Amino acid sequence: MQFTLAPTMKLSVLDQSTSSNDRPQSAAIRESIELAKHCDRLGYHRYWVSEHHNSDSIVGTAPEVLLAAIGATTERIRIGSAGVMLPHYSALKVAEQFRVLEGIAPGRVDLGVGRAPGSDRLTAMALNPYSNAHDEFPQQVIDLQAWLAGVPLQEGHPYRAIKAHPLGPTKPEVWILGSSDYGAQLAAHFGLPYAFAYFFTDGRGAEQALELYRRNYRPSVDHPHPKATICVWALAADTEAEARRLLQTRELWRVGFEKGLRTPLVSPEEAAAYPYTDAERSVVERLRNKAFVGTGEQVAEKLNEIAKRFELDELVVVTWTYDTASRHRSYELLAKEFRLG
Numbered sequence: 208m209q210f211t212l213a214p215t216m217k218l219s220v221l222d223q224s225t226s227s228n229d230r231p232q233s234a235a236i237r238e239s240i241e242l243a244k245h246c247d248r249l250g251y252h253r254y255w256v257s258e259h260h261n262s263d264s265i266v267g268t269a270p271e272v273l274l275a276a277i278g279a280t281t282e283r284i285r286i287g288s289a290g291v292m293l294p295h296y297s298a299l300k301v302a303e304q305f306r307v308l309e310g311i312a313p314g315r316v317d318l319g320v321g322r323a324p325g326s327d328r329l330t331a332m333a334l335n336p337y338s339n340a341h342d343e344f345p346q347q348v349i350d351l352q353a354w355l356a357g358v359p360l361q362e363g364h365p366y367r368a369i370k371a372h373p374l375g376p377t378k379p380e381v382w383i384l385g386s387s388d389y390g391a392q393l394a395a396h397f398g399l400p401y402a403f404a405y406f407f408t409d410g411r412g413a414e415q416a417l418e419l420y421r422r423n424y425r426p427s428v429d430h431p432h433p434k435a436t437i438c439v440w441a442l443a444a445d446t447e448a449e450a451r452r453l454l455q456t457r458e459l460w461r462v463g464f465e466k467g468l469r470t471p472l473v474s475p476e477e478a479a480a481y482p483y484t485d486a487e488r489s490v491v492e493r494l495r496n497k498a499f500v501g502t503g504e505q506v507a508e509k510l511n512e513i514a515k516r517f518e519l520d521e522l523v524v525v526t527w528t529y530d531t532a533s534r535h536r537s538y539e540l541l542a543k544e545f546r547l548g
Contacts, residue, residue, distance in 0.1 A: 399430060439499055
């Protein structure tokens with residue numbers, strides 16, 4: 208079956224540095240760097256890395272560090288965070304980190320920020336035990352934008368005289384990330400690009416969030432028009448049967464996630480041997496029914512359909528597999544179908 212590509216369709220990547228149970232967690236970081244170089248060669252538009260804490264599943268705890276290595280070893284792909292959980296940190300320190308990244312990869316750095324903890328409540332307190340920055344998120348975004356742009360903070364601000372170095376002719380592009388109406392409304396208010404975590408909610412709330420964002424959008428100097436994307440979980444393989452086999456890894460992980468477990472990924476064979484209860488099988492069936500899984504052509508058709516549905520010209524794809532070769536192959540197949548590069 209043939210499908211029609213959106214005229215200016217771009218594909219980007221979200222990498223969550225997932226760990227597998229047969230190798231050290233540190234290997235996931237090196238694998239992220241290799242995948243970034245691979246996707247750079249394939250022609251993907253952006254490469255974003257996530258921030259999670261206290262998880263044995265997703266071990267990318269410091270996107271600003273990982274991005275430095277990715278920026279230094281890639282050539283053209285935009286690199287960025289999806290995201291930095293801003294309430295954990297000083298806005299000035301984040302601005303300084305991303306000004307340094309801008310020095311490493313000028314003109315191709317994105318700073319996606321979110322308000323969610325990216326962890327449990329206790330870990331969030333350990334990261335920042337001294338303030339209730341969660342409520343200060345909008346002001347943090349204002350301060351962050353000024354420091355990134357190298358312009359003074361608003362009149363009367365106690366930190367107005369402070370600059371975030373190194374200064375330069377380009378600046379990171381700020382994105383607001385979210386999986387609820389809050390992020391959509393904040394992005395619209397500040398005139399910033401917005402990314403909805405479709406994979407996190409299984410699509411729930413996406414239509415409403417994007418409609419709110421576009422309806423309430425206030426044009427800004429850098430972004431006179433709304434700029435939105437969604438991040439979807441997708442997996443392509445050479446055959447549908449192979450893609451379904453590989454999906455079993457995430458199916459078992461999802462069952463554990465529903466129980467509050469954050470364990471490393473297991474092989475498809477180990478997942479297939481797991482004795483699911485009836486309730487757990489219902490979780491697996493829901494995942495299977497909604498998953499963007501199949502051959503490259505099948506997955507590309509589904510991605511193109513959702514892009515048309517939400518009137519998007521860019522999608523961000525996150526893919527988990529137990530082994531790195533299968534994940535590399537998935538991105539290769541999608542790059543071929545979307546004629547990237």
